[in-house]
């Protein structure tokens with residue numbers, strides 16, 4: 001079983017992440033993790049903080065000479081803004097007089113849609129700073145770093161991921177557009193919204209500009225695709241072993257994600273059964289699926305077709321044209337606190353979703369195939385595939401064959 005934990009506050013000295021349970025022999029490159037951290041900062045509509053704050057990555061354990069050791073992998077992501085926040089976020093007691101103004105001033109006007117008010121109720125705080133510091137999606141940097149390591153493991157087994165933006169507010173990619181493959185990542189990352197359809201992307205840019213001008217914010221939808229996933233990850237035998245359930249929980253665990261779809265998801269609910277499922281046919285003596293509506297799972301197990309999951313993000317809660325709230329210090333109506341924020345962070349959420357899918361798949365692979373070294377995992381995978389009787393065999397959708405198709 002793969003276990004992972006993150007710690008650290010948004011304006012603290014660093015984020016810390018530990019990943020336990022990965023086999024030895026996986027290539028782990030600081031540069032590859034840094035590249036994913038940089039991808040998480042992308043996207044038209046992100047706030048000023050993404051420009052000046054640097055992620056300072058260090059590996060404290062579990063890796064030697066560029067390969068995993070099988071021991072827990074410990075990562076640290078230093079925050080270059082820490083010197084400005086040392087007093088506000090000091091782990092040592094600080095004279096309240098010193099904190100009273102500026103950055104340290106108590107945040108008593110909770111933002112509707114953020115964790116502020118319920119966090120204050122639940123943890124007995126009289127202001128929102130201690131809540132938002134951990135509720136903040138700054139924490140997703142740690143998950144993206146862990147996801148980069150998990151992805152390195154999956155790639156050793158021929159499993160490759162890519163994510164892209166499907167919708168920004170009401171602007172949506174038409175459903176008949178080709179799906180990206182992992183080799184499209186540079187083209188996607190070069191697009192302002194990480195959208196695979198140029199025409200839709202320019203309409204998305206206009207939508208972000210319009211929301212920005214109105215002092216407003218936006219949400220949207222991202223999609224993660226995984227190629228090369230073997231059939232049989234997850235299981236139908238118990239609810240918590242279902243791969244689709246694990247993917248949904250992983251995606252819903254990202255800040256601001258409010259909906260998850262597997263495959264055609266909610267659209268499928270509008271179809272009749274005869275037009276909703278992926279028929280099985282024979283092609284050259286091999287079983288093939290006539291379509292890919294299910295999105296790569298049946299009965300809570302991967303099918304071997306492209307895994308396709310979507311996550312819907314609500315609009316950013318820190319609306320510049322601040323929403324009405326109550327100042328809990330005075331009991332009076334007031335505008336919610338607002339310093340700065342993203343107008344839209346959907347492209348970044350796509351990169352985070354990719355990381356969460358990578359971690360979920362890495363866990364499912366280890367549950368099925370085990371292995372203390374990556375070679376052992378690979379042997380177990382290959383022997384399982386070879387043991388499937390001829391009459392039951394299906395193709396695994398690899399990124400290469402999909403690239404030929406589009």
Ligand SMILES: Cc1cc2nc3c(=O)[nH]c(=O)nc-3n(C[C@H](O)[C@H](O)[C@H](O)COP(=O)(O)O)c2cc1C
Nearest residue numbers: 114115135136137255256317318341342345348349
């Ligand atoms: C990549 C990313 C960036 C985010 N940036 C902001 C932001 O700048 N301002 C904000 O209010 N919320 C932002 N959020 C969303 C909040 O973190 C989230 O709404 C909050 O933690 C409350 O959780 P909930 O929306 O799941 O209820 C961001 C989320 C993600 C995934």
Ligand SMILES: C=C(O[C@@H]1CC(C(=O)O)=C[C@@H](OP(=O)(O)O)[C@H]1O)C(=O)O
Nearest residue numbers: 047049135136137138141255340341342
């Ligand atoms: C720092 C990151 O995202 C932050 C996530 C976030 C939130 O409320 O979730 C609010 C903003 O922080 P601040 O209020 O300090 O400007 C974002 O910048 C990041 O993604 O690295």
